Amino acid sequence: MLEHPYMLYYFNYKQYQKKVVAIPLYIDSTLFKRSKDLKSRHFDFAFIGRFSPEKGIIEFISALQGLPSGINILVIGDGPLKNDIPWPNQCALTYFPWVDHEAMPNFLNDIKILVMPSYKEGLSNLLLESMACGTPVLATPVGAAMDIVIDEKTGFIMENNSPECIAKNMIRALNSPDLEQIAESGRRFVEGNFMLEGSVEKWRRVLRDVV
Secondary structure, three states: OOOOOHHHHHOOOHHHOOOOOOOOOOOOOOOOOOOOOHHHOOEEEEEEOOOOHHHOHHHHHHHHHHOOOOOEEEEEOOOOOHHHOOOOOOOEEEEEOOOOHHHHHHHHOOEEEEEEOOOOOOOOHHHHHHHHOOOOEEEOOOOOHHHHOOEOOOEEEOOOOOHHHHHHHHHHHHOOOOHHHHHHHHHHHHHHHHOHHHHHHHHHHHHHHHO
């Protein structure tokens, strides 16, 4: 049973297609749940993650130069690239180097769109946690994002993570007339596949197939 086809290519397991088992993740629905409509949220966009090359933090911050004024940005993270980041002057940016995991749902519920401009990812817990909070994700087509984020259905996909492409797609996502519907579709997808009941059922199928 293969839950995420990206694993075949990420780990070069294509020859074992019928034998690969993806262990289902579990998102705590008592913590990560929607508590605010998008229109009530303060931050238009956020980047949350390690300040390292593979996460695309430099490209994200550089993309902010191409956004109109009046955009509210949240950045949470720290790492080796912190001193290399070209912090912008033209947008309202709030920065936290660290947030406790228990407090993350409150932040995710105050964001309209989470931007994940990664060069590589596996199956990101943050992606699932964000969607569980009704926060659409704008991601590069890497890792499990290709299986979970369907453009303009459960989230948004950008072609690459050049600053120009990120900025263009941030504006596209924020101006989408279907943003609320996309947020709800993403939330329902995670609820149906990565909450406790769905994960237990996947484990049940895995064990039934191998016993």
